[in-house]
Amino acid sequence: MNAELIAVGTEILLGDIVNTDAQVISRGLSELGINVYYQTVVGDNPTRLERAIREAKDRADIIITTGGLGPTLDDLTKETLAKVFGKTMALHEPSLAHIKEFFQKIGREMTPNNEKQAWLPEGCTVFENKWGTAPGCGFEAGGKHVLMLPGPPRECTPMWEQCAKPYLYPLAGGCIVSRSVRVMGLGESAMEARLHDLMASMTNPTIAPYAKVSECFARVTAMADTEAEAEQMLTPVVQQVTDLLGADVYGIDVDSLEQVVGDTLRQRGMTLAVAESCTGGLLSKRITDLPGASDYYKGGVCSYTNEVKINLLGVQPDTLAQYGAVSAQTAEQMAAGAAQVFGTDIGVGITGVAGPDPSEGKEVGLVYISVWFQGELITRETRNSLGRDRVRNQAASNALDIIRRKLQGVL
C-alpha cells in the first residue's frame, strides 16, 4: 500500500503557511506501515487540482487531501475529487445540523454559503468535525481509497488521529500502539545517546526520539495483529527506556508537565501560586490551560514593574537596588511573596531578560526561576539565546520541572 498526500491551498504556495498537516499525516502513515511516495501542494485552482488528483490516482493506492473543504467559492476539493472518481454529491443532513448548531453555539448567523460544507460524495464515510465546521470523509472507488481532511491544523490533526487513522487500519493490515516517554532536563541528542544501543537492537517495537520546545520525548511503537498483542510487546521496552532515562522522565503518555504537576497537587491537596516577570503570564496561562486547575491553583501576579514587585509581592526595595530585578534574590522573594499573598504551599518566582534587548546590563536569555516549596527555596539560573518565545517557554517549563521533581522526590 502506498499513499499520496495532496494539500490544497494557495496560501501554502504563496509561502504564507507551512504544510505541517503533511508532517502529521506522513508520520502516522509511516507508523501504519503505509509508504508515502509523494506529497503535493496545489492551489485553489480547479484545473491544476484536477491534474494533481489524476496524477495521484495513477500512482497511489490511497489519496489523502487536506484543505479546500470550506464554505467559500474557492474551496473545490470535494467537487474535484467527486468529478475525477465519478461520484455524485449529496447533502449530508447530520453535517448540516452540526454546522447550524456550531453557528448557534458561537452566536453568529449562518450565512447560506456554509451549507456547501455539508455536501459530500454519496456513500462516503463521514468524519464528523468536532473542532470546526467542515466534515471530512473517506470513500473507495475503482480500487483507490480517497480521504479528505480539513486544512487548519487544529481540525486536521485531531480528525486524522480520531477518524482517518482508524479508517485506514483495515488497509494497513495491522494495528499500531504507541507510548510516549516524556522527558524534561535532557536534550534530544543526549537522550538519543542514552537510548542508542537499545534503539539499534530493535525493529518492532521501534523507538524514535523527538524534540519539543524545552523538552523531548521517546516514542515507542509496536505493530501487531491486535491491540492486546501490541500492548504486550510495548510494556517491557517502555520499561527499558524509562530505566535508561531515569529521573528526567516526568511521565508516560501524559499531555504535559503542567498536567503531571496539576494531578499530583490535586492528589495531595496542595496549592500553588505564581509571580511572573519576563514570562508575563505564560506560566499562569499554561497551568490554567487544564480544566479543573482551580482545585490547586489560586492565582498569580504578573509584575512588569518594580513597583508591582514591591507593592503586590513584598520584594524588598533594597534587594532590587542591590541585585537588580533580574537576580536570584529577586526571584526568591517573588516566589516567597506569591506563596504568602495567595496563601499556598508552593510559590513560583520568575524574572529574566526575554529579549530581544538586554536589561540592567544583563544578557538576553538570562532567567532566574525560584520555587518556594513549603518553606524551602530552590532556585535555577538558566541561559539560552533562542529568542523571546523559547526563553519564556523554557523558564515556565523549568518552574514546573522543579515542582515536579520536588513532588516526585527526585530533587
Added chain:
Amino acid sequence: MNAELIAVGTEILLGDIVNTDAQVISRGLSELGINVYYQTVVGDNPTRLERAIREAKDRADIIITTGGLGPTLDDLTKETLAKVFGKTMALHEPSLAHIKEFFQKIGREMTPNNEKQAWLPEGCTVFENKWGTAPGCGFEAGGKHVLMLPGPPRECTPMWEQCAKPYLYPLAGGCIVSRSVRVMGLGESAMEARLHDLMASMTNPTIAPYAKVSECFARVTAMADTEAEAEQMLTPVVQQVTDLLGADVYGIDVDSLEQVVGDTLRQRGMTLAVAESCTGGLLSKRITDLPGASDYYKGGVCSYTNEVKINLLGVQPDTLAQYGAVSAQTAEQMAAGAAQVFGTDIGVGITGVAGPDPSEGKEVGLVYISVWFQGELITRETRNSLGRDRVRNQAASNALDIIRRKLQGVL
C-alpha cells in the same frame, strides 16, 4: 512565468521533518511575481524523482529543487536532473577546493565520497555554499530554468536569498504585492458575504478571505510590471475592502490585535493592567509576547479564587454573593480594580466559564469582558462553546478589541 518546487528527501515523506524550505522559497517567488503552481515532495528514489522532474518539466517554466545534493549514494538530484535535461556532469574545481577547505576547518578528514558534491552540470551557474559543503547551481535547457539548492534550511535559506533570487531577477519581469486587511468581530463567512460581489468582480487584484483563531483577514494581491504599479492597483481595492468591512477592520498589514493596541498605547503614553479569571494569564501572556510591552503594560493579576478577587482586586464580597464570580458586575469591579491597583489608564476584567464543566450553574462559554477606560466601563457578554482554548482566546481577543475600538474612536 511559473515555478514548481521539488523537495527531495525521504525524511519529509516519513514526517520526520516539515518542508520549511518550500515556504521560504514560495514566499520569495511570490514577491518576485513568479507564480508557484505546485510544490512536490519526493523521496530519494531515482524512478520517482525522475517522474516528478518530468512532470514539472512539462508544466513549469522554472524548476527549483531542494535537497539530494549531498555526498551519499542516495543523493541523486543533480544526476537525475542532468539526465532529464540532457546535460553532462563535470568536476567543478573551485567547489572541490571549497569542500576540502571546509573539512580542514572542522578538523575532519574528507572521505572520498565528498568529491561527488563538486560534480555539477556542465555550463551551469554555481551557487557557492558558504554555509555547508554542497554547492547549488542554476542552468537553462530547452527554454526551462532549473535551480538546485541544498536541503538543510540553514544552507537553503541563505543560498536562496543570496544566490538563487538574484539569479531569477532577469526572469521575474513582474512583481506581486499583497495587503492583509485584519478583522475582528466578524466571522470568515460573514466577511466573505460582505465582500462577495467585489471578490467576484475582480481578477487582478484578487481578494481572498482567511480565518484565524477568533478573527479573520482578507488578503488583497496585485500583480504588475513594477512594485509601484502593483501598489497603485492595490490602494483603491484595499480601500473598498476596508469600506465594506467598516469598524471591524483593526489594521492593515499589522501582526496582531495586541500589536495595534500596544503601538497605540505607546504613542499616546497610556498604560494598561489586567485582571483575569477564566483566561488565567493568557491575555497577559499575549500582551507580553511583544518586546517592549513594558512601555505601556504594568502587569496583571490572575484571580482564580474569590479571595484573590476580594483581597487583591477589591471586588466587593456582596457583588460576588449576589451576582456570582461570573457576572458583568464582577468583571467590572475586576477591571476597575486592576486599573486602581496598578495605577493605569486602562484596566481589563475577564471572568467566565472556560469549561468543560459549568460553574455556579452558568453555562460553559459564558464570559464577561469589561474594560475600565479612564473612568468609563465597557462590558461585553460573549457565549461560545468551541472548547476551552477558543473560549479563552476569544475572551482575550474581545478585551483587546474593546480597547482597540476605544482607542480608534469607533466604540
